[in-house]
Amino acid sequence: SLAAIGSGLANGWASPYLAQLTSTEANMPLRLTDSEASWVASLLNLGRVVGALLSALCQEYIGRKKVLLLGGVPLIASWIFSICATTVMWLYISRFCSGIGSGMMWAALSLYLSEIADPKIRGSLISMNVNASSVGMFLGNAMGPYLSMEMFGYVSLVPSILFMILFSLIPESPYHYLLHGDIDKAEASLKWFRREADVKAEMRDLQEFVDGAETNIFLKLKEFLMPSNLKKPLVIIGIYVFSYLSGYSALYSYAEIILTKGRITITPSLVVTILGFCTIVAGSTAILLVDKLGRKCLLIMSSVGTSISLALLGLHFHLLSLEYDANTLTWLPIIALLTFNLSMSSGLLPIPSTLLGEMFTANMKNMASLCVSSSNALLSFASAKSYQPFLDLVGETFVYWTYSICVLFSVPYVYFLIPETTGKSLIEIQRSIKK
Template identity: 30%
Template structure:
């Protein structure tokens, strides 16, 4: 197996291995996020661990508390990342993850289940704030996209496992699977190195050189230029400790922060967590005739396949084009699901010949989200901010993303219960429509531009024309 990996990726195989081991935790958090979809029907059945069947409001809290717990992720990781390093934060995210699986396994009442969901959310928020940063700092420019895609790929594999195992086992069976898989995370991450950037930042240059040599699969002399570049970067950007006020020190930073926060919130307001948490229930409610368990497995498989091709599409088509086209597509297909649900559940039309439509629309939704609305906000955070403020900006965008996700996952089912599932889908469509207008009119294109060119564009600075030789 290892020899096959070496032959496939060449001398840089250690980068792929380190990125995969760091991303493995996202597989476990993906399982915890997808856990609710097959578990909710079981909580209403005779084999539920709870003494009483949960109400609609209680189920909404079970679903949304994971997203609320995600708010703790950037609060924990942003200040600690400068002191204990990326590696220990990646490893530490497994502590609340394991605690969540343990609590879910022994839960016999709702408060215990609520705390388990909060713990899973904390772990998820920590990984979203740390693992992409870790991968970005161990990768080279030419393979950063491929390595970064592993994080999303592992998350989607986790969802697929939850969707594929949950319908065919008990509450405790799925929970035990998630807990056992999470047990491997600490031994796996024990073997990942600290990032060269953090080691240089802490003036541990000899260690940084050794790590670079191993990750690049070359000699100490060959990585000397890269090491000197990191030293120069740290000396230039970190003369003073980064402050939150640095984020609005320039007009360009304010504009970049507004763009990234808006798109990070759009990521959640498009309904992704709602669909992933309540997938089986929604497939039943919108009237599709395929079994809910089969539908969720198909959705999970689509996510995994699409996440494999996302890096290629992002680098070829650009950020702006992907954002406005995918948000427009989400608007159309969410709207169509709403129309179908209105005709099927409200007007009671015979929709038998169109029973395939909701699942087809959801599959296209998942493809479009995974290609554009999902990854682009985090790519823009990495491209629009200087190294000094990138971690702070990512933390704020992540915090607002989780906040929007909590509000929507908490109240989506209330909207559906009070005004119809079709209304809830139309609200999602309107949110995506706003994202389409924003992306088409206000979002700048950063594809192929250097950091200085992006800053000039954000600050509305025009280049002085070069004098023409006579």
């Protein structure tokens, strides 16, 4: 969770500081043009592509745990660069390093948690760590208006450093040990996580799950590219496509600027902080419900709520263009963004990470992680980078209505293509998918 909070702080940095760095009134060490701000907002996601690639290559040989620890290094470096930033280039480097660290971490974290968790709580555990990222975003939104960029960097170093110290005390995944033939260490690891003396039955299931798995990355790639195996990552990437078609990367980064343009009568930074807190509440609700209602149900509810919220946000800017009184409309963008945050955080954000940790055989996990995580990062980069040009081209109203229509198409997609994995062990999931 400390790693996720550190990653969330990097995401939460964008909304308050982009608003300040592009303002002529704020007392900041440098000023950004709209184009520079667009790059600062999106370079984190480009770094995630590099991080996902490094993570997949390293996991194969050194394991999930060491990759997660290595991911802390670029995150720490990013805050050091942010503290030292006197030109926009320092910010570019800082955001890119944040992306590398986040990409390494998220590509390994879902797999690590899926391998150590009991099937009854696996979805909740992964959702909890996604929600921890929301906690980091909330803290970033809350601290941003009151701390200098330099002080924000010093504060944000703390969770990353603590994570590297404390996580080094936790065992590697038993799957990794079994994959490399170290049965004694695998059993010791499983006992540590289960707090039970007898884990022989589960060890047999794990052994069955990893039997026949290759460690040669080129043989894995060849097997991964077979049509029957390629279908599953493409299905998960499809969910991410709809997530980013909602524009959430851009909306989170530009939240304060959106509210300022919406001419609300409440301080925008305060509203953004409240929105961040509501995201945590929604994520906590998802933790409780994901293993009860199931993955598909939450995804469909999340998609419908997200679509409605974007339609309302577009309606607000349409009414402003018709010269309605902005004071009487203050509630509309706030309710729209509140519904957007609640809807995204209860399904479309946490559940794809859960499915990534569940749907693949031991042989395909790393390749799937690389494929999905790098695609996810590229989609996020494209979403954040295209937002400003799209906005300049058609205006706020049609941007948000376009997002609303796009995300609504995810409902039939989820209903017909996403398998239900709730409550099943990893070996049971593979059996059901083969059927």
